[in-house]
Amino acid sequence: QKEVEQNSGPLSVPEGAIASLNCTYSDRGSQSFFWYRQYSGKSPELIMFIYSNGDKEDGRFTAQLNKASQYVSLLIRDSQPSDSATYLCAVMPTDKLIFGTGTRLQVFP
Amino acid sequence: SAVISQKPSRDICQRGTSLTIQCQVDSQVTMMFWYRQQPGQSLTLIATANQGSEATYESGFVIDKFPISRPNLTFSTLTVSNMSPEDSSIYLCSVETGSPYEQYFGPGTRLTVT
Numbered sequence: 001q002k003e004v005e006q007n008s009g010p011l012s013v014p015e016g017a018i019a020s021l022n023c024t025y026s027d028r029g030s031q032s033f034f035w036y037r038q039y040s041g042k043s044p045e046l047i048m049f050i051y052s053n054g055d056k057e058d059g060r061f062t063a064q065l066n067k068a069s070q071y072v073s074l075l076i077r078d079s080q081p082s083d084s085a086t087y088l089c090a091v092m093p094t095d096k097l098i099f100g101t102g103t104r105l106q107v108f109p
Numbered sequence: 110s111a112v113i114s115q116k117p118s119r120d121i122c123q124r125g126t127s128l129t130i131q132c133q134v135d136s137q138v139t140m141m142f143w144y145r146q147q148p149g150q151s152l153t154l155i156a157t158a159n160q161g162s163e164a165t166y167e168s169g170f171v172i173d174k175f176p177i178s179r180p181n182l183t184f185s186t187l188t189v190s191n192m193s194p195e196d197s198s199i200y201l202c203s204v205e206t207g208s209p210y211e212q213y214f215g216p217g218t219r220l221t222v223t
Contacts, residue, residue, distance in 0.1 A: 034212075045214070099152045
């Protein structure tokens with residue numbers, strides 16, 4: 001079992017819709033969770049982090065964490081074509097980040 | 110966050126040679142990291158570089174192949190030694206700054222080995 005699992009996609013959503021990106025992790029001791037956005041040919045950009053169970057909102061982005069289910073998600077409201085990118089989930093079970101393989105999101109006009 | 114630069118941005122090298130990648134940060138940071146991202150893959154941590162101590166390498170990566178320097182709190186280098194085509198990848202440095210555990214990435218170095 002991979003330490004951090006994501007559906008590779010692509011996830012295609014129409015402009016203005018909610019995009020829901022999901023991530024599961026294997027280490028129950030993980031305490032810190034991150035979402036990175038990576039445009040093609042660019043480096044990853046940190047967009048959200050969450051440490052506690054529940055929801056955390058930042059603008060159009062909401063991160064959701066359920067430690068009991070070992071599940072973290074990212075919701076993007078009012079999706080825009082500029083949101084089209086690969087979204088990487090990262091988990092910190094010890095002192096280093098473990099990245100998932102990413103979900104490619106496509107937002108079409 | 111921090112402003113991070115890397116040099117070179119890309120390079121094409123012949124097998125058997127070595128390339129040193131530089132990472133510069135605009136503020137002092139304790140933790141710096143080197144990652145590799147192979148085409149279509151996610152990020153793999155190569156090593157953690159703390160100023161004043163030896164780098165800590167992850168499983169599958171050794172100092173002879175990937176020597177790292179960390180002479181001060183704003184700079185680090187990663188050398189890819191005796192390169193083979195399998196070393197073709199994007200190499201990224203990152204720093205931990207702001208709140209604990211938040212890592213920010215440099216723009217990356219795209220390496221092609223022929």
